[in-house]
Amino acid sequence: MDILSLFPAWLLEQGPAFVIVLPLLMGAIVAILPSRTLAWWAALIVTLLCSVTAFGLLLQVYSEGASLYTMGGWDPPHGISLVVDALSAPVLLLIAAMAVVTMVYAMPATIAEIEPKKRAPFYAAFLLCFAGLMGMVITGDAFNVFVFLEVSSISTYAIVAMGAARDRRALAAAYNYLIMGSIGATFFVIGLGFLFMETGTLNMADMSRILADLDGGSRVAMVGFGFIVVGLGLKMAMFPLHTWLPGAYAYSPTMVSVFLASTATKAALYLLLRFTFTVFDPSFNYDIVVVKYVLVGVGVVGMIFASLQAIFQTDARRTLAYSSVAQVGYMLLGVGIATAAGIAAGYLHLLNHAIIKGGLFLAMGAFWYRFGITRVTDFNGLSKTMPWTMGAFMISGLSLIGVPFTAGFVSKVNLTIAAADKGWWWAVAVIVVTSVLAIIYIGRILLAAYFGSPPEIDGEMAKRNEAPLMMLIPMWILVFLSISIGSNLFGLGDNFVMASERAANLLVGIGG
Amino acid sequence: MRDPHVILRVVSKFLIPFIALFAFYVQFHGDFGPGGGFQAGVILAAAVILYALIFGLEAAKEAFPPSWVRIGMSLGVLLYGGTGVVTWILGADFLSYGVLAEKSYHGQHYGIIAVELGILLAVTSVMIAIFYAFGSRQPETDEGDW
Amino acid sequence: MFSILFEQYNYAVVIILMMTGLYVVFASQNLIKKLVGLSIFQTSVFLLYITIGKVEGGQPPIVEAHGDDHASLEPVLVAAGNAKDAAGYAAGHSDVLYSNPLPHVLILTAIVVGVATLAIGLSLVVRIREVYGTIEEGDINALDYSYNLEGIEE
Numbered sequence: 113m114d115i116l117s118l119f120p121a122w123l124l125e126q127g128p129a130f131v132i133v134l135p136l137l138m139g140a141i142v143a144i145l146p147s148r149t150l151a152w153w154a155a156l157i158v159t160l161l162c163s164v165t166a167f168g169l170l171l172q173v174y175s176e177g178a179s180l181y182t183m184g185g186w187d188p189p190h191g192i193s194l195v196v197d198a199l200s201a202p203v204l205l206l207i208a209a210m211a212v213v214t215m216v217y218a219m220p221a222t223i224a225e226i227e228p229k230k231r232a233p234f235y236a237a238f239l240l241c242f243a244g245l246m247g248m249v250i251t252g253d254a255f256n257v258f259v260f261l262e263v264s265s266i267s268t269y270a271i272v273a274m275g276a277a278r279d280r281r282a283l284a285a286a287y288n289y290l291i292m293g294s295i296g297a298t299f300f301v302i303g304l305g306f307l308f309m310e311t312g313t314l315n316m317a318d319m320s321r322i323l324a325d326l327d328g329g330s331r332v333a334m335v336g337f338g339f340i341v342v343g344l345g346l347k348m349a350m351f352p353l354h355t356w357l358p359g360a361y362a363y364s365p366t367m368v369s370v371f372l373a374s375t376a377t378k379a380a381l382y383l384l385l386r387f388t389f390t391v392f393d394p395s396f397n398y399d400i401v402v403v404k405y406v407l408v409g410v411g412v413v414g415m416i417f418a419s420l421q422a423i424f425q426t427d428a429r430r431t432l433a434y435s436s437v438a439q440v441g442y443m444l445l446g447v448g449i450a451t452a453a454g455i456a457a458g459y460l461h462l463l464n465h466a467i468i469k470g471g472l473f474l475a476m477g478a479f480w481y482r483f484g485i486t487r488v489t490d491f492n493g494l495s496k497t498m499p500w501t502m503g504a505f506m507i508s509g510l511s512l513i514g515v516p517f518t519a520g521f522v523s524k525v526n527l528t529i530a531a532a533d534k535g536w537w538w539a540v541a542v543i544v545v546t547s548v549l550a551i552i553y554i555g556r557i558l559l560a561a562y563f564g565s566p567p568e569i570d571g572e573m574a575k576r577n578e579a580p581l582m583m584l585i586p587m588w589i590l591v592f593l594s595i596s597i598g599s600n601l602f603g604l605g606d607n608f609v610m611a612s613e614r615a616a617n618l619l620v621g622i623g624g
Numbered sequence: 625m626r627d628p629h630v631i632l633r634v635v636s637k638f639l640i641p642f643i644a645l646f647a648f649y650v651q652f653h654g655d656f657g658p659g660g661g662f663q664a665g666v667i668l669a670a671a672v673i674l675y676a677l678i679f680g681l682e683a684a685k686e687a688f689p690p691s692w693v694r695i696g697m698s699l700g701v702l703l704y705g706g707t708g709v710v711t712w713i714l715g716a717d718f719l720s721y722g723v724l725a726e727k728s729y730h731g732q733h734y735g736i737i738a739v740e741l742g743i744l745l746a747v748t749s750v751m752i753a754i755f756y757a758f759g760s761r762q763p764e765t766d767e768g769d770w
Numbered sequence: 771m772f773s774i775l776f777e778q779y780n781y782a783v784v785i786i787l788m789m790t791g792l793y794v795v796f797a798s799q800n801l802i803k804k805l806v807g808l809s810i811f812q813t814s815v816f817l818l819y820i821t822i823g824k825v826e827g828g829q830p831p832i833v834e835a836h837g838d839d840h841a842s843l844e845p846v847l848v849a850a851g852n853a854k855d856a857a858g859y860a861a862g863h864s865d866v867l868y869s870n871p872l873p874h875v876l877i878l879t880a881i882v883v884g885v886a887t888l889a890i891g892l893s894l895v896v897r898i899r900e901v902y903g904t905i906e907e908g909d910i911n912a913l914d915y916s917y918n919l920e921g922i923e924e
Contacts, residue, residue, distance in 0.1 A: 129718035140701035185720035262883040280901045287894045754889045
């Protein structure tokens with residue numbers, strides 16, 4: 113490929129380690145930087161460099177196939193290996209790109225939300241969270257997954273709690289997240305312990321090979337699988353385990369909710385795909401039972417219930433948070449269909465939803481930045497006072513509903529087709545019903561914004577007060593991406609579909 | 625006024641140097657035997673925390689200023705990561721200690737020493753930092769009100 | 771039935787601790803007690819891993835150094851670095867039976883993670899106490915109730 117030759121060879125060769133090490137080390141440096149602006153620049157440059165590297169790795173995967181990086185030159189299965197393949201590379205790029213978007217937006221937002229003294233540590237914690245997410249996605253070592261999971265989670269608890277300067281409920285939300293997140297991570301480790309007992313290895317590829325030789329293994333492996341699914345389910349806010357999510361998204365600093373909504377649950381979902389389809393194998397009885405009945409079951413119930421809950425929230429950010437839980441249900445449904453088309457649709461929805469929710473939360477942050485509002489009733493007349501921001505919100509919202517020519521439409525149609533091919537017409541019905549519910553909860557906000565009149569402040573109509581450019585630019589980039597995917601501008605839509613199909617083929621190919 | 629904690633003070637004055645010494649014993653055995661930076665760091669931090677408990681937080685902060693602690697945390701991580709960066713510069717994979725010396729097993733040894741030092745620094749600083757962070761908050765209730 | 775329980779009492783201990791911890795997390799209202807429960811829960815996992823690492827009759831996994839040179843390390847490096855399969859790994863070793871050191875290393879990491887979680891959790895509780903004036907979950911929810919509904923701070 114032509115673009116690939118532009119990347120320095122060293123970057124492509126050492127890229128897998130580079131995308132983890134750079135934010136990790138810069139996080140340590142940023143923590144002691146005296147200047148807050150310098151800290152921001154450092155964080156921005158790190159995320160930019162990581163995105164470029166991740167893009168290079170993605171191109172490399174498509175042109176040369178998957179690559180394996182050995183940490184410290186120790187060969188697998190003894191050493192820790194980093195795996196870049198068609199499944200992990202797109203998620204890597206997604207996380208890095210969303211980090212860049214968040215960092216651009218963070219410049220004005222942190223000034224409004226974080227005390228000056230805490231800004232440098234805030235950026236440091238953000239970089240650690242970023243490094244942890246990248247590590248979770250790229251590593252090929254099962255225990256390493258846990259370590260990176262905790263690196264990202266612990267720094268997330270800290271940055272969620274920093275929302276306390278704005279809203280004291282952030283503290284309680286961060287505490288709940290900590291309890292639930294730690295239990296999830298511990299469940300995951302218990303599961304790994306059982307797997308380690310059964311296979312004697314921690315390398316995922318090796319584990320998968322040994323389990324296949326054992327024909328799925330004994331009850332030990334089965335129990336381990338159960339623990340891993342529950343642990344990851346907690347992390348990705350699978351329906352009954354989602355209680356930490358609305359608080360964490362609604363009260364954290366706005367750029368944190370942008371970043372979390374678009375990456376954290378996605379990384380956990382990626383891990384679920386990795387474990388159910390490559391480490392374990394759908395040909396094992398218990399694996400396919402869990403995928404078919406448990407994941408689909410909680411996915412579908414979650415879609416309906418979380419959408420209903422989203423309708424009855426007074427706080428618009430909580431509405432979006434519940435909608436995130438519902439969208440996780442769509443992805444789980446795609447995974448549960450377990451055909452190449454179904455997984456591809458789930459994976460595509462993972463990528464698209466990150467872009468859509470990122471845009472929505474960015475707009476929500478801008479509303480708070482200008483007027484300090486988050487409640488739905490306060491949205492009256494926002495289309496007049498903040499037309500560009502509200503426009504971005506509207507398009508992202510329509511995309512969430514699944515209106516044609518937007519990203520949400522593409523993934524929902526793919527999901528519907530996959531479900532219909534499998535003969536699951538009830539699933540099609542559920543998708544339609546939840547889309548209608550999405551019309552209600554997004555429409556409720558849009559109605560207030562477009563047909564309400566601006567409130568009066570000191571006897572005068574509120575004046576037009578647009579969000580700063582640093583917020584509008586990342587917002588509209590995401591909106592533009594969402595439209596481009598939906599209308600296939602610049603072949604973006606095809607590329608996304610292609611990426612998800614490759615990922616699904618990788619999973620199903622190994623799964624047989 | 626007589627000091628009510630005189631026995632504690634005298635005993636811990638004797639103990640603290642030995643605790644610190646033991647920490648370094650554990651540290652420098654860590655490259656080839658059981659031990660290492662994590663354990664040594666916690667033991668060393670325990671010496672400082674004991675000092676703070678007996679002689680007061682202010683005295684401990686004079687001996688180990690919080691600004692040092694903060695820099696120590698970052699420096700430890702950077703020492704660890706820096707070892708990896710050096711191996712990058714020498715043209716190998718991240719943290720391939722083998723390239724640090726002519727013979728690969730010597731390189732492994734040097735690498736692990738540098739990394740363990742980084743861990744010692746980071747763990748000690750973090751443990752002290754956690755103690756300082758909790759210890760320096762003003763209690764809402766006075767000592768007498770308990 | 772009971773003989774199994776006594777032979778494998780370590781697992782019984784792990785299960786009891788695990789369930790105790792999880793119960794404490796969910797049953798207690800006090801935020802500090804929840805963290806205590808969480809720590810017990812995590813500790814049970816440490817025990818589980820340590821149990822896995824024990825090999826019956828196994829020696830501590832330390833390679834004896836012969837002389838001042840590090841050359842005795844070389845076969846280990848060769849075996850671990852280049853061995854592609856378990857057979858090669860075993861060939862590089864003497865026939866001494868070692869306990870498995872890997873779970874211990876993993877648990878060292880998990881302990882550090884546990885300490886970090888606990889530190890963050892406790893500092894959150896300190897902040898919650900400062901802001902809300904209570905560390906009982908029910909009271910905090912009650913304080914937030916009207917705020918959640920109306921957006922009015924009491």
